[in-house]
Amino acid sequence: MHDRIISRRALLTATAVAAAAVTAVPSATVPASAASSPRDRLRRLISRMSLEEKVGQLFVMRVYGHSATEPDQADIDANLAEIGVRTAAELIATYHVGGIIYFAWAHNTRDPHQIAALSNGIQRAGLAQDTPVPLLISTDQEHGIVARVGKPATLLPGAMALGASRSPADVREAARIAGAELAAMGINQNYAPDADVNVNPANPVIGVRSFGADPVAVAGLVAAQVGGYQSAGIATAAKHFPGHGDTKDDSHYALPTIHHTTEQWTELDAPPFKAAIEAGITSIMTAHIVVPALDPSEDPATLSYPIVTGVLRERLGYDGVVITDALTMEGVRQKYGDDRVPVLALKAGVDQLLDPPDLRVAWNAVLAAVRSGEISERRVEQSVLRVLALKERLGLFRDPYVTRRDVDRTVGTRAHLAAADRIADRTTTLLVNKDGLLPLNHRRERNLLVVGADPASPSGTTGPPTGVLATALTELGFSATALSTGTAPTAAGIDAAVAAARGKDAVVVATYNVSATSSQLTLVGALLASGVPVVTVAIRNPYDIARLPGVRASLAAYSWTDVELRAAARVIAGRVRPRGRLPVPVQRADDPAQVLYPIGHGLTY
Incomplete structure (x- = not known):
């Protein structure tokens, strides 16, 4: 039987089994006064x-497939190779995992109806266990450059773009949607x-996933996002x-060291986490980083x-769920073996163990x-209680299921898509505008060329950034053609771009993390030498302008997803005024001690 979305009545029948397991009270052992206490009911369940089963509740695991019971054969093979089970349902029956994490690359997130059916299948498997328990189903849907669920779901600006809007109301609304x-x-x-304060422009893993470099501003926006998500x-x-x-290292591939003193950590790193705790955050994820001061x-x-x-x-007073970052990451595997990592994490005070490389090894360890x-088993039960209390808070013991109607009336609605565009319009940041080049006029500068980077597309993109920008500009009245030259343009690609620029009224260049040795510098230089007006759009980190002093106009879009590229196009065309302000400083490329553009910089017209 396929994991289709079945009727709510049938689903609630299965839900009643879980509810009964939690609410049944042995009168001989539990006083009547305690009968209604959720914590006591959860303790009796434990x-x-x-x-x-207790140990299983501590694990959150990946699993391949679009269906909980009938994945494609390739996904069955992948599950057997990596986990030793065929399906999500087998994973739950074998290891009693407390949660499952969805990834696009694991084929969990093809489309909203499929996702809902998979979620229902996973919950049915959880309630079919000897001790019926619903599952936490999680994903990384930060928006911006990190999104596991793509269109037709609504894709929204990422954290640094929202940081440029400086609007807690926008952050809260985006999270609610x-x-x-x-x-x-x-x-x-x-x-x-993401509660990290990105104070290092060379940070390879956080960057635009952070709201910015000002810990007070980041703290306020973190609290707003917590409130928005939890209101939903x-x-x-x-x-x-x-x-x-x-950090200059990526914990996916290395073990970074943060050299902040205790005082620096208290001033720079702690405020957003304190704000999250005060806002009622339900879980906190640890980092695979070394902080010698702590x-x-x-x-x-x-x-x-x-x-x-x-x-x-103890110091911050947080008593909610603590989850590890993915245990597949090299940062946590360099010092200890895969059998010791989960044990040491639990001894450290963690509650949930996310995505170990070999579940059998970790679970048995x-x-x-x-x-x-x-x-001690008591220590395990402390974490299980926190996990179950979170499930109770989310209403999963009452009803863990969703319906087709839930999807159709909520996901990717016109109202949500319109809100995403409105929010994005307040994020694009105009950094440079010499001689009032922007906005372009579709009658005066009608013929445009869009060239530049084409990084791997996250969910929320319909194609290379150059194509998305060209399409958006064409829809705004220009005649725009696209030529993708990549993040490392070749000499032939640069020559082709210069040739294509001849006769154009302006060239828009999408830049992506321009470094001192990047051939993107050569591309922009060659286009400037051609005499055609050049507009650059930084489609990831906003620091690119520090290496491009000759351009007449430069924007920061903070991502190459469609919603942010369309907003940049509207700014270029003058359909909306730029309102974004830098949430991070841009230092001079030749002297990083000097700030070229400070936090809060942003032009308008």
């Missing part, structure tokens, strides 16, 4: 669990907001504690008792640690 759409598809936990009934996860904003052992924060328990729980006494 008391009926086997050790294997995103949360409502996730909830309609049965995704009940989003790994957002979605659990949130502030990340990456204790702060991943000042833990001189140089263990990754994910495995650090002084950081997770000492700082997060935790079981062995409990049976040997290294970890």
Whole structure:
């Protein structure tokens, strides 16, 4: 039987099984006064669990396939190779996992109706266990450059773009829309907001995923996003504690070290996490980073008792769910083996173990640690209680299911799409506008060429940025053609761009993280030498302008998703005035100690 979206009445029948498991009260052992306490009911549920079921609740795991029971053969093969099970339903039955994370590359997120059906199939599998428990279903839907669910869902500006808008109301509305759409598809936990303060322009992993470099401003926007998501009934996860904003290394591939002193950490990194806690954040994600000032052992924060328990729980007073960043990442695997990492994370004070590379190894390692006494069963039960309490708070024990009607009336609606465009219009930042080149006039500068970078497309794009920009400008009255020259244009590509620019009234160049050795510099220089007016649009980090002093006009779009590129096109065309302000400083390329454009810089017309 396919995982189709079945009627709400039939789904509620299965839900009643889980509800009964939680609400049944043995009168001989529980006083009547405690009968209505959710925590007591959850403790009784835990008391009926086997050790294997308790340990399973601590894991959140990837699984391949669009269906919980009938994935494609290639996904069955991938599941067998990586997890030792065929399907999501088998994963739940075998390991009793407490949550599943969706990825586009795992074929979990083809379209909204499929996602909803997969979510329902996963919940049915959870309720079919000996001890019926619904699952947390999560994903990374930060928006901007990180989005696992694509169109026709609404795609919104990412964090740094929202930081440029400087509007808590916009941040809250964007999160409410995103949360409502996730909830309609049965995704009940989003790994957002990014609470890192991006003070290092060379940061390869955070960058535009951060709201900015001002810890006070970031704290306010983090709190607003938490409120927006949770108003839509979605659990949130502030990340990456204790702060991943000042690093030149990517924890997916290395173990970064943050060299902040305790005082610097308190001033720069802590405020957004404090704000998230005050806003009622439901979970916090740890970082695979070393912070010697907080833990001189140089263990990754994910495995650090002084950081997770000492700082997060005791110093900041947080008692909610703590989840690791993905345990497949090299940052957490360099110092210890895959069998020790989950055990050490739990000993540090973590509750959920996200996506271990080998679930069998990790699950059995935790079981062995409990049976040997290294970890007490009481300690495991503390984390299970936090996880179950979060599920209870989300209403999953009452009704974990979604319907086709939920999807159709919520996901990608006209109102949501229009709101996304309105919010994006307040994010585009005009950095340079010499001699009033912008806005372009479609009667005066009618013929445009759009060239530049074509990075791998995140969800929310319909093609290369050059094509999206050219289409948007054409729809605004210009005659715009696109020529993709890539993030590392070749000499032949540069020559082709210069040739294509002849006879054009202006050239729009999409730039992507321009470095001192990037051939994008050669491309822009050659176009400037041709005499055609050049407008650059930074489609990721806004620092590119520091290396492009000769351009007459420059914008920061903060992402190459359609919603942000369309907004940049409207600014270029003068359909909306630029309103964004830099949420990070742009330093001089030849002297990083000097600020070229400060936080808050942004021109208008």
